[in-house]
Amino acid sequence: MATQKKTAEVDYSMQEKILALYDLQKIDSKIDEINKVKGELPLEVQDLEDELTGLKTRIDNINAEIEExxxxxKQRKREVDQAKIMIANYKEQQNNVRNNREFDAINKEIEYQELEIELAEKRLKEYAAAVKGKKAQYEEADSAMKERAIDLSAKKAELEGIEAETAPQVEEYTAQAERAKSKIDDRLLAAYDRIRRNVRNGLAVVTVKRDACGGCFNRIPPQRQVDIRQGKKVIICEYCGRILVADPDSAEE
Structure with missing residues (x-):
């Protein structure tokens, strides 16, 4: 909608659109150069943030396992206490048995409770060993998270410093880019963006220098160079697919 309005207000010639594309390319290249100063910092910051999220999730899971x-x-300790109480009660009952059969039956119950205690105590040792292992994992993950947090803080500070320093330039270049885009229709802008994504160094618009494409350096035929200088239509390099423009710094023939 916005682009339709701008093209309706001012009918720019194809040559003006092509020159605007060239200006846009120069502006975008300046922004690319600024972004190069950041290097891998944005990716490194993102990787550290993702790693910290993963470590926090791991620590939360470890804490949940320790809690379980x-x-x-606690449950096994209650079972041991209950079994000891039952054993005491059974031994008390043995003092009042009337025959050997009752004595043997109570004795079997005592042996069963003693086995339950033995099994519960075995489980308690296993739980204690597991908790010890989980706590070691927690310490390792917590230490790693603290180290990564320090790294992230440093990387963020470095990135924010660069962004703060370059913000005025980026803002000015962005405004210039918007002014250039206002002269270009949507179809041409879409083609420009597509080429920029697919070529090295983001150079979608290049000049013809010494009879060759400024992108791939293949020779451009004389008649095609004439068409480029006239600027009546968009000329694409048949080798690399970039948009070709006449070098405005070269002397006119």
């Missing part, structure tokens, strides 16, 4: 083991430990 602590709950099981």
């Amino acid at each position: 083991l602590n709950t099981l430990t």
Whole structure:
């Protein structure tokens, strides 16, 4: 909608659109150069943030597992206490048995409770060992998270410093780019953006220098160079697909 309005207000010639494309390319190249100063910092910051998120999730899971083991430990300890109480009660009952059969039956119950205690105590040792292992994992993950947090803070500070320093330039270049785009229709802008994404160094618009394409350096035929200088239509390099424009710094023939 916005682009349709701008083209309706001012009917720019094809030559003006092509020159605007060339200006846009120069502006975008300046912004690319500024972004190069950031280097891998944006990716490094993102990677560290992702790693910290993963470490936090791991720590949360470890804490949940420790909590579950602590709950099981309490449960087993209650079972041991209950079994000891039952054993004491059974031994008390043995003092009042009337025959050997009752004595043997109670004795079997005592042996069963003793086995339950033995099994519960075995589980308690396993839980204790598991908790110890989980705590070691927690310490390792917590230490790693603290180190990554320090790294992230440093990387963010470095990136923010660069962005703050270059912000006025980027803002000015962005405004210039918008002014150039206002002269170019949507179809041509879409083609420009597509080429920029697919070529090295983001150079979608290049000049013809010494009879060759400024992108791939293949020779451009004389008649095609004439068409480029006239600027009546968009000329694409048949070798690399870039948009070709006449070098405005070269002397006119």
